[in-house]
Amino acid sequence: MEKGQLLYEGKAKRLYTTDKEDILFVEYKDSATAFNGEKKAEIVGKGTLNNRITTLLFEKLKAEGIDSHFVEQLSDHEQLVKKVDIIQIEVVVRQIAAGSLAKRLGLEEGVQLARPIVEFYYKDDELGDPLITEEHIELLNLATPVEVKALYEKGLQVNEVLTRFFKEVGVILVDFKLEFGRDENGNVLLADEISPDTCRLWDEKTKQKLDKDVFRRDLGQLKDAYEIILSRLGGLTK
Amino acid sequence: MEKGQLLYEGKAKRLYTTDKEDILFVEYKDSATAFNGEKKAEIVGKGTLNNRITTLLFEKLKAEGIDSHFVEQLSDHEQLVKKVDIIQIEVVVRQIAAGSLAKRLGLEEGVQLARPIVEFYYKDDELGDPLITEEHIELLNLATPVEVKALYEKGLQVNEVLTRFFKEVGVILVDFKLEFGRDENGNVLLADEISPDTCRLWDEKTKQKLDKDVFRRDLGQLKDAYEIILSRLGGLTK
Ligand SMILES: Nc1ncnc2c1ncn2[C@@H]1O[C@H](COP(=O)(O)OP(=O)(O)O)[C@@H](O)[C@H]1O
Ligand SMILES: Nc1ncnc2c1ncn2[C@@H]1O[C@H](COP(=O)(O)OP(=O)(O)O)[C@@H](O)[C@H]1O
Ligand SMILES: [Mg+2]
Ligand SMILES: [Mg+2]
Numbered sequence: 001m002e003k004g005q006l007l008y009e010g011k012a013k014r015l016y017t018t019d020k021e022d023i024l025f026v027e028y029k030d031s032a033t034a035f036n037g038e039k040k041a042e043i044v045g046k047g048t049l050n051n052r053i054t055t056l057l058f059e060k061l062k063a064e065g066i067d068s069h070f071v072e073q074l075s076d077h078e079q080l081v082k083k084v085d086i087i088q089i090e091v092v093v094r095q096i097a098a099g100s101l102a103k104r105l106g107l108e109e110g111v112q113l114a115r116p117i118v119e120f121y122y123k124d125d126e127l128g129d130p131l132i133t134e135e136h137i138e139l140l141n142l143a144t145p146v147e148v149k150a151l152y153e154k155g156l157q158v159n160e161v162l163t164r165f166f167k168e169v170g171v172i173l174v175d176f177k178l179e180f181g182r183d184e185n186g187n188v189l190l191a192d193e194i195s196p197d198t199c200r201l202w203d204e205k206t207k208q209k210l211d212k213d214v215f216r217r218d219l220g221q222l223k224d225a226y227e228i229i230l231s232r233l234g235g236l237t238k
Numbered sequence: 239m240e241k242g243q244l245l246y247e248g249k250a251k252r253l254y255t256t257d258k259e260d261i262l263f264v265e266y267k268d269s270a271t272a273f274n275g276e277k278k279a280e281i282v283g284k285g286t287l288n289n290r291i292t293t294l295l296f297e298k299l300k301a302e303g304i305d306s307h308f309v310e311q312l313s314d315h316e317q318l319v320k321k322v323d324i325i326q327i328e329v330v331v332r333q334i335a336a337g338s339l340a341k342r343l344g345l346e347e348g349v350q351l352a353r354p355i356v357e358f359y360y361k362d363d364e365l366g367d368p369l370i371t372e373e374h375i376e377l378l379n380l381a382t383p384v385e386v387k388a389l390y391e392k393g394l395q396v397n398e399v400l401t402r403f404f405k406e407v408g409v410i411l412v413d414f415k416l417e418f419g420r421d422e423n424g425n426v427l428l429a430d431e432i433s434p435d436t437c438r439l440w441d442e443k444t445k446q447k448l449d450k451d452v453f454r455r456d457l458g459q460l461k462d463a464y465e466i467i468l469s470r471l472g473g474l475t476k
Contacts, residue, residue: 105370117373119371119373122343127342127344131371133369133371138352
């Protein structure tokens with residue numbers, strides 16, 4: 001597959017066209033960013049780690065019946081995905097209070113929620129990705145009610161599979177962010193990435209943070225944490 | 239009715255017990271506050287204006303079949319209300335983008351919404367009254383699903399009546415905040431106040447702001463604006 005022109009450069013990835021209309025080339029960058037881009041660093045190897053972890057997780061989801069845009073891993077830091085029309089909503093699923101939820105509701109980080117909750121954030125860097133309600137989504141015309149229902153249900157499904165998967169390797173899935181898009185038939189398809197950049201992952205025993213909070217809060221080497229995740233997922237032996 | 243002991247002093251009102259268990263004495267203060275108490279001033283006459291406007295609006299709602307905690311206006315700055323167990327949710331209804339909605343969604347102030355929207359905020363000064371979703375409400379156990387439905391529907395009902403009422407006197411009801419409580423039977427009852435402190439009100443022709451934004455944004459004399467509202471509502475001739 002030919003790598004065509006650069007379509008979009010984001011904070012963590014570059015998207016390129018390919019010779020197929022409906023397939024994109026994704027290149028994972030070594031950049032780490034936090035706080036809406038205010039904190040930045042280059043971390044050699046991060047792109048490779050996220051590319052491999054995302055690949056493993058999308059494959060796992062696929063095996064459990066949850067489709068995504070993922071087509072194929074091409075190289076250490078590159079993959080092919082189906083092109084979708086990204087829905088400008090970040091779908092966040094949480095099982096334990098942390099980050100902005102803990103702050104918003106005055107909960108202590110680490111408090112187990114009675115059941116998983118799903119939140120929607122408006123994917124808009126300039127506005128700082130604000131929390132939005134279903135009425136805001138309707139108002140901004142970001143998605144139809146049918147799509148919102150799909151986002152909600154797929155969010156919970158992904159949560160179930162990933163929670164089980166991580167639990168098997170001694171990792172607690174605290175919360176995570178998903179992005180979805182519309183495929184060529186208008187169906188809602190899981191897209192973007194699932195990696196320690198987009199999940200909160202804690203070691204089950206030590207509660208050590210194995211995700212981007214290591215970078216956000218200067219808790220150590222981000223690369224070490226991501227390598228632990230890849231290795232737990234069995235990705236280092238591959 | 240005897241004014242008993244001070245139960246609670248808030249930013250805008252003082253609550254006292256009375257000789258009846260289920261009735262409270264409310265005293266409207268002359269204090270104006272904004273930005274979660276960061277901006278403050280004493281404005282002589284404000285308490286009287288809000289007491290009278292709230293009285294008129296609760297009476298109007300009553301006449302249209304919407305009950306509230308309001309019992310009786312006692313004096314210029316005092317009224318009697320039914321004691322309720324306040325639900326810690328601020329119910330905001332909006333018809334035009336302004337304030338935090340405009341900021342959150344990147345909308346221009348003044349944009350008409352396709353339909354009225356209802357938002358819930360966690361009534362917690364320390365947390366800055368954050369926007370919350372129905373799942374957050376469940377998580378914090380702030381209200382039951384049945385109560386949430388009542389808050390939503392009553393919010394829209396109040397919006398319909400007040401919009402009509404203000405329109406008749408040349409005022410646009412942009413948005414407003416309501417508080418509700420549980421009465422002695424556990425029913426959801428409209429409470430607190432409805433005044434230019436808790437509504438955005440614009441003159442229909444000139445779009446002049448006739449509400450607390452005059453104070454928040456230093457647009458002139460708050461008292462003049464509130465007097466215009468009271469007078470439009472027919473309250474100065476009373
Ligand atoms: N299958 C896809 N088709 C089209 N766009 C996608 C697809 N998957 C992800 N994207 C988008 O590509 C960009 C990925 O780059 P990223 O560096 O994560 O961007 P951002 O800085 O916006 O988070 C995001 O805008 C994401 O929504
Ligand atoms: N009928 C009622 N019974 C009990 N409490 C009430 C009733 N109506 C309003 N309240 C509460 O009384 C207080 C009113 O005072 P206010 O100065 O507006 O307080 P705040 O600074 O919390 O907004 C609020 O906490 C409000 O929720
Ligand atoms: Mg991204
Ligand atoms: Mg108040």
